[in-house]
Amino acid sequence: AQSVAQPEDQVKVAEGNPLTVKCTYSVSGNPYLFWYVQYPNRGLQFLLKYITGDNLVKGSYGFEAEFNKSQTSFHLKKPSALVSDSALYFCAVRDVGNTPLVFGKGTRLSVIA
Amino acid sequence: SQTIHQWPATLVQPVGSPLSLECTVEGTSNPNLYWYRQAAGRGLQLLFYSVGIGQISSEVPQNLSASRPQDRQFILSSKKLLLSDSGFYLCAWGPGQGVRGTDTQYFGPGTRLTVL
Numbered sequence: 001a002q003s004v005a006q007p008e009d010q011v012k013v014a015e016g017n018p019l020t021v022k023c024t025y026s027v028s029g030n031p032y033l034f035w036y037v038q039y040p041n042r043g044l045q046f047l048l049k050y051i052t053g054d055n056l057v058k059g060s061y062g063f064e065a066e067f068n069k070s071q072t073s074f075h076l077k078k079p080s081a082l083v084s085d086s087a088l089y090f091c092a093v094r095d096v097g098n099t100p101l102v103f104g105k106g107t108r109l110s111v112i113a
Numbered sequence: 114s115q116t117i118h119q120w121p122a123t124l125v126q127p128v129g130s131p132l133s134l135e136c137t138v139e140g141t142s143n144p145n146l147y148w149y150r151q152a153a154g155r156g157l158q159l160l161f162y163s164v165g166i167g168q169i170s171s172e173v174p175q176n177l178s179a180s181r182p183q184d185r186q187f188i189l190s191s192k193k194l195l196l197s198d199s200g201f202y203l204c205a206w207g208p209g210q211g212v213r214g215t216d217t218q219y220f221g222p223g224t225r226l227t228v229l
Contacts, residue, residue, distance in 0.1 A: 032214040043203055043220035044157075051215050090157065094214050100147055100172075101218050105156040 002027045004093045006104035013081045014112050021076040021107045023091030033074040034092040034101060035065055044090060050074060061085070081111045115140035119204050119221040126228055132177075132191040134224050136204030139185065143209035146187040147218060148179055151201040163187060164209070199228045 004025045013019045025031055032051055036044040048059025055067045065076045076089060088108050092101040116139045126132060138144050148160040159172045161179035169179050176195060180188045187204060204221040 030214070034217065036220075041201075041223070041225065043222045044205075046217055046219060049215075049217060088155075092218075094216075100145075100159050100162045102159075103149075103157040 002031075002093050002095045002099070002102050004033075004091050004102055004104040006089075006091055006107045008107050009105075010108045010110065012110045012112060015083055016080050019078050019081040019085070019109065019111070021089050021091075021109060023074045023076065023104060024072050025074060025091075025093045026072065027093060027095035029095045031072075031074075032094045033065075033067065034094075035059065035063070035074075035076050036090045036092065036103075037061075038088040038090065038106075040087075047076070083111045083113050085109060086111045115206070115219065117204060117206055117219060117221040119202075119224050121224060122222065123225045124227070126194050126226065128196055128228055129193050132189070132194050132198070132226070134189040134202055134204075134226075136187040136189075136221055137185055138206045141185070141206070141208070143184060144206040145209055145216070145218075146181065147205040147207070148187065148189050149203045149205065151203060151223075152199075157203070160189070194228045196228050199226055201225055 034049045035047040038044045047063050048057050050057050050067045058064045063078050067074050088106045090106050091104040094101050118137050145164050147162045149157045151157050163169050163181045178190050202224045205218040207216040207218045
């Protein structure tokens with residue numbers, strides 16, 4: 001069965017510093033990996049996804065994610081954090097088995113001015 | 114462009130009362146539709162998904178049910194609410210023609226349900 005883990009409940013970074021939100025996955029076939037962001041009392045917003053090809057995926061709001069097959073990871077990154085990036089971030093996975101997305105428990109990102 | 118609506122936005126209901134949450138999608142045909150529940154602002158639990166009218170897959174056995182009476186309408190219901198049903202309910206849609214690995218799911222604004 002497919003699964004995804006976000007090992008950090010919370011990440012704190014200073015504004016202007018680079019940020020990384022970690023995600024590892026487990027699938028039986030080829031993984032399709034997604035990142036979403038959720039602001040308070042809002043639905044999830046799609047940021048980016050990895051399907052195939054280049055291991056570095058660029059997405060919305062300056063975010064990017066790096067796919068690493070050997071480490072089964074898909075970490076979300078941003079070169080310079082903004083206070084407005086403070087939110088809850090979800091990693092999700094689907095394998096070739098054609099099932100709904102399976103989400104991690106989420107990581108709360110706090111960017112401090 | 115496609116849009117997804119959920120209503121109501123917030124709901125306060127007594128224990129034992131019925132529930133009906135509605136989700137509709139505009140700008141697409143034959144979407145895949147999903148209901149998730151989020152407790153305490155954290156992880157998402159998939160409740161139901163549907164790949165077509167009248168086709169509902171249940172992921173978690175509980176006192177909730179789902180129906181899809183029209184192509185772009187997805188309804189979450191309960192005959193008798195429990196305290197544990199409180200949470201943030203999210204509807205999502207994805208491109209139809211079956212669930213493919215590459216399909217993105219797009220979420221609605223959510224319904225905050227409080228059961229007292």
